[in-house]
Amino acid sequence: MDYGREVEFGVFPEPxxxxxxxxxxxxxIADREGLELVGIQDHPYQRRHLDTWALMGAVLAGTQRxxxxxxVANLPLRAPAVMAKTAASLDLLSGGRFELGLGAGSFWEAxxxxxxxxxxxGEAYGALREAVEVLRLMWSDERSVRYEGKHYRLAGVKPGPRPAHPIPVWLGVGGPRTLALCGRVADGWLPSSPWAPPExxxxxxxxxxxxxAGAGREPxxxxxxxxxxxxITDGPSEGFLRGPAEQWVAELTELALVHGMDGFVFGPADDPVRQTHRFAAEVVPAVRRAVAQERIRRTTR
Known part of the structure; x- marks a missing residue:
């Protein structure tokens, strides 16, 4: 299934x-060399990690495009109303360059x-559903908003400031209920290849x-x-996404044209700076060309 959307590319630096x-x-490198996205994991309980939201501010300040x-954002440790305020602030400060990936939570002991x-x-699903509603209320033009949920409550709070652009909400989910929620209300789906392999x-x-479709939306x-x-290696293939640039181009092109994946955020397994250069120079332009050429071929045959 190819949904026909423009394919975008990004990187996944460790915080x-x-x-x-x-x-x-x-x-x-992503900013200079034509990539569109930088995604940063959010695990506040990791003692070696910086706070993801502070780091995102630094990244936005140090880039232009x-x-x-x-x-994805760690919902159990981030109140959605405050998250909405921070997201809108980062979006305004960066001229509309902030997006929101959101997860229901994991690593419950931590x-x-x-x-x-x-x-x-069940509680994680309910909190995620409510959080999406709270976020959008907090980005609205309403003078004040109220919300009475099981997990979150707004009691006449005044939204604002509004983001510089409509911030999409992308859900990093994999269960049946959360996938259905994604289809009904989210702007995007954000899986990872280790737990959602191509098959x-x-x-x-x-x-x-x-x-x-059940909610009246186009998939x-x-x-x-x-x-x-x-x-990305210089030797033979060692498996999925472990091989030369030509293998990466073929596999990502198939993911776009057969499986409908229209964004790829690269987390290098080793030598991240050099790998990011290689991804931007050797893989991304070739995938863009291959996808565009196949789409033209399909429309003209």
Whole structure:
């Protein structure tokens, strides 16, 4: 399934305090060399990690054109009304370059150790559904908003300031209920290749598409951004996304044209700065050409 959306590319730097120069270099390479996205994981309980939201501000300040997003925001440790305020602020400060990836939560022992709520699967789903509604209320033009949910409550809060652009909400989810929620209400889906390998994508995409259609939406309205982890080598293939640039081009092109994935966020397995250069120079332009050529061929045959 090809939803026909323009394919975008990005990088996934590690938010390690010890590797800050590396993370900033990856973002700057993406900015200079034609990539569109920088996604940063959000695990506040990781003692070696910087705060993701502070780091995103630094990345936005040090770049000019890439869009930056949490990949994905840790909802159990981030109140959605405050998250909305921070997101709108970063969007305004960067001239409309902030997007929002959002997850229901995981690593519950670590979340609870930091004072967050330990949620059952049902509670995590309910909180995620409510959070999307709260975020959008907080970005609205309303003079004041109220919301009465099981997990979140707004009692006449005044939204604002408004973001510089309509911030999309991309959900990093994989369960049946959360995939259906993604199809009904989200702007995008943000899976990762380790837990959503290519052979699983048809089933997972189908759940999103069915829910979208049931809600009166076009399935193509939901972006499909894929966190891809591997390494570009000079030798023979060692498996999926572990091989020469030509293999990467073939595999990402197939993911776009057959599985409908229209964004690829690259997490290098080793030597991240050099790998980011190679991805931008050897893989991305070739995938763009291959996808565009096949789409033209399909429309003219």
């Amino acid at each position: 390690s305090a010890e590797k800050l120069p590396e993370a900033l270099s990856m973002a700057q 890439v869009r930056v997003f949490p990949d 979340v609870a150790a930091m004072g967050g709520s330990r949620r059952s699967p 699983k994508l048809p089933e997972l995409n189908a759940r999103i598409d069915e829910a979208a 193509g309205a939901v972006r499909r951004l894929y966190n891809v982890f591997g390494i």
